[in-house]
Amino acid sequence: MQFDLEIVQAFVEVSKRATALDEINAAFMGVAGRFGYGHVATTRLRDYSQGPRSVDAVVTYPEVWKGRYSEMKFHEVDPVFASLGRRSTPFFWSGDSEEGTREERSFFDESRSAGVKRGLSLAMLISKSETAAVTWAGNFGEESDGLKHMFHLIATYYYQRLRLIQAGTFDTSRKEVTLTARESEVLQWYAVGKSAWEIGVILGVSESTVRFHLSSVRRKFDVSSTVHATALAVAREYIQI
Template identity: 30%
Template sequence: MHSDDFFDLVDRLAIADRIESASEVIGDFTRAWGLHNVAYAALNMPAPGAAPRPLLSVTYSPEWQKHYAQSGYVDLDPIVRAGLGGILPIDWAEIDRGDPIIRKFFGEALELDVGANGLSIPIRGRTGEFALFSVTSDQSESDWRAMKRELIRDLMVVAFNFHAAALRACGAEEEPATHLPLREASCLRWKALGKTDDEIGRILGISPHTVRFHLESARARLQTANTTHTVAKALAVGLINMSYEPSHLIPKKRR
């Protein structure tokens, strides 16, 4: 997905205040990446308008949704369990399928058009809410492996922005933006644009080691799991401006 199109999509998510409008944006993301399904489920949403049952937005077939509910899969879903037990992206292919019940779960999911491959992003909010944002694909195993690394980066940004839209839709207050020093924000901005530490260092006239220092400092400041998570959160709460880089941060070329 072209970076300009991607950040236009993120900007649209940032102003969405209804699940329906946010879901329309996610539909564009899904088509751009050639994905098959997308699902968002949230628990304990911190808002007066939040329903006592999970908040759901899914494109799975009605047959799978009905079968999932009737089979009581919410209590044994290995993807949900992995999300509740960790903070990192979940590649469905890496989930242990030694248990016959888990093999049956994935077999039925494939049969009912969920998708052959999947990635899920666990999200934990400041007031105890938990959400899981998932996408699936019917690509071949080799094609899926080839696109997965880049997809995870974009998916984390989209997942956190969709969750922020869901909070707004429920009437929750936005998380106050934490101040980021200009250099940290600049390094995160270039990371969001896909630059390596070495490339960022050359752009800003600093060493790759200093770039990593600023990224780690931002990660600690925002209490995130890794750099991708830091970029996603910084975008979600408006701490980096993708269309503007302060000119004084970029060293002038010598004549």
């Protein structure tokens, strides 16, 4: 199919109005389905050796297949997963071919029976250490240059809007929080598992000073646990882990 700007623009308009995850996901799945792709998968990848992170993932693959994928550590075999780190434009992939190693072929045999035979994926660098992967997959998906270009734009609009929504940008009840440099620093260390005492040693301040900063952070986010405050700070990208 030829590149069709109207299809892209229609999605762009919906994405700009979407303020909830359900809205943006439904629109994204709708346009995928139109081109024969029954599944979408969106994950953030930090450390490639660890496989896709499931925390903020939107994956419509059958549960059985998702379970098999993580249980069998299929990311170590999946050639699509390996390609994501090397490519910055969308690419089609297919498990049809006779090429590839024996492991790859048997991986695709299983993936096909789960309804994930071919697809279109885009990797986007979203910070120094994180890449996001957006995929349309199915057994009957269309493959053309026009679609690849449309997907490039649609997936980019989709993922960036998804991030804004996940960060609570459109949550009207949300209180605007401003952390001081010291508070973010303390929370950053807390987020990677350091105790108040350890953070004190790292930053050269007393343990009670660290506790004081953490209590300010809790007060600012209006929550009673530091874990909760940390989760919010990560989701809104005040800190990165």
